[in-house]
Amino acid sequence: AIENRHKFWETQPVGQFKDIGDSSLPEGPIEQPTALSEVKQEPYNLPAPYEWISCDLDTEEMCLEVYNLLTNNYVEDDENMFRFNYSKEFLQWALRPPGYYKSWHIGVRVKSSKKLVAFITGVPARIRVRDDVVTMAEVNFLCVHKKLRSKRLAPVMIKEVTRRVHLENIWQAAYTAGVVIPTPIATCQYWHRSLNPRKLIDVGFSRLGPRMTMSRTIKLYKLPDSTVTPGFRQMELRDVPAVTRLLKGYLSQFAVAPDFDENDVEHWLLPKENVVDGYVVESPLTHEITDFCSFYTLPSTILGNPNYSTLKAAYSYYNVANKTPLIQLMNDALIIAKIKDYDVFNALDVMENESFLKELKFGPGDGKLHYYLYNYRLKHPIKPSELGLVLL
Ligand SMILES: CCCCCCCCCCCCCC(=O)CSCCNC(=O)CCNC(=O)[C@H](O)C(C)(C)COP(=O)(O)OP(=O)(O)OC[C@H]1O[C@@H](n2cnc3c(N)ncnc32)[C@H](O)[C@@H]1OP(=O)(O)O
Numbered sequence: 001a002i003e004n005r006h007k008f009w010e011t012q013p014v015g016q017f018k019d020i021g022d023s024s025l026p027e028g029p030i031e032q033p034t035a036l037s038e039v040k041q042e043p044y045n046l047p048a049p050y051e052w053i054s055c056d057l058d059t060e061e062m063c064l065e066v067y068n069l070l071t072n073n074y075v076e077d078d079e080n081m082f083r084f085n086y087s088k089e090f091l092q093w094a095l096r097p098p099g100y101y102k103s104w105h106i107g108v109r110v111k112s113s114k115k116l117v118a119f120i121t122g123v124p125a126r127i128r129v130r131d132d133v134v135t136m137a138e139v140n141f142l143c144v145h146k147k148l149r150s151k152r153l154a155p156v157m158i159k160e161v162t163r164r165v166h167l168e169n170i171w172q173a174a175y176t177a178g179v180v181i182p183t184p185i186a187t188c189q190y191w192h193r194s195l196n197p198r199k200l201i202d203v204g205f206s207r208l209g210p211r212m213t214m215s216r217t218i219k220l221y222k223l224p225d226s227t228v229t230p231g232f233r234q235m236e237l238r239d240v241p242a243v244t245r246l247l248k249g250y251l252s253q254f255a256v257a258p259d260f261d262e263n264d265v266e267h268w269l270l271p272k273e274n275v276v277d278g279y280v281v282e283s284p285l286t287h288e289i290t291d292f293c294s295f296y297t298l299p300s301t302i303l304g305n306p307n308y309s310t311l312k313a314a315y316s317y318y319n320v321a322n323k324t325p326l327i328q329l330m331n332d333a334l335i336i337a338k339i340k341d342y343d344v345f346n347a348l349d350v351m352e353n354e355s356f357l358k359e360l361k362f363g364p365g366d367g368k369l370h371y372y373l374y375n376y377r378l379k380h381p382i383k384p385s386e387l388g389l390v391l392l
């Protein structure tokens, strides 16, 4: 057998490849919590020139350092044509939800130059796994500077965030990645809906279909100038209780989903310009909030194109269609994104998204997004349609 060794991940309390199909192993936590006094009190050792830093994202200066590290060194697509370009406002939103810990915003910098060269974050979240609501860390933004790759720095970053999460008496985590490591609990496909086909073709994101001209392609993706659902409007603070009720009811059908309360909904779904958009359908007759849709803003830097520098992308977030057909609700989201000059609208095949992707002219992306739980075993991977969790 090909030795597909995961020297670090084989030491971790995660589902192991060798255990796949072994239904004698129980679902749930793999290791039991330890006493806080038994958690390593001091940070893990770093190579000599480096030191740990807790990044205070309340300061513009630290925010800019994190932004610059990620802008130049974070996730690229498989063909290295695009790199995620999370904005500073987005990072402050993503990393400061209710109950967040500054100590979980972990940086590594060069002692001499003070340059930030690595980063990893956690934010607390209540995640329901089947009938079990577990307080977890959502781990994200793992990044090692391009010049420091393949030095086994990532395992140290992961062990350090694990240690700091343990110190808060939290023993599970959730994370996603484009890479396959032990062991995905779900594997999702991402899809793209062109809004600005000319630009997408110019930058090489899309290609002209066979027997298709540019003008025919522009016509294919054309959208109305305004939304079609009566009562469709931006979400406001006063809608938080109704949206929370809608969302809790809707997410209860999925095997893994966030357990949002009103504080969480206010943080994660109230519109923030250039960060997150949320829309409700208020019945013109009864003024009841019947539906909800949302998307977040995550541009990608276009690498090495003379005419364009940024791809403006919207990502489907949480959507609840109770009275309005989901396909109509999502088409209104596309119309809003086009009005707001997005180039592309992206979606994973999670929740009920599969039901609208093809009809609304989404095309399949060229990779997968794998979902993981740390220190929590599922007997089998779940289907994307059983997943009710979207990580940023
Ligand atoms: C109870 C609380 C628990 C909290 C913690 C929970 C767990 C959280 C886990 C983190 C979740 C993050 C979620 C997230 O942020 C979303 S996924 C995005 C990750 N970031 C990027 O792709 C940015 C560009 N790449 C880099 O910066 C580097 O390539 C990174 C830093 C990715 C790896 O740096 P490197 O210089 O290329 O590699 P070495 O240092 O030499 O290390 C190689 C080892 O790292 C393993 N590796 C590689 N990529 C990984 C990834 N994306 N997740 C987990 N592990 C990953 C790899 O399998 C190998 O281990 P193995 O030998 O066992 O196979």
Ligand SMILES: CN(C)Cc1n[nH]c2ccc(-c3ccc(F)cc3OCCn3ccnc3)cc12
Pocket (backbone or CB within 6 Å): 075, 076, 077, 078, 082, 083, 084, 140, 141, 176, 177, 178, 190, 191, 300, 346, 347, 348, 365, 367, 368, 369, 391, 392
């Ligand atoms: C989720 N969050 C953890 C960021 C993250 N990490 N790793 C990833 C791999 C794929 C996607 C992804 C998710 C949804 C989607 F519609 C397109 C995607 O990537 C396209 C390829 N790409 C990468 C960079 N620029 C373009 C996100 C991520």
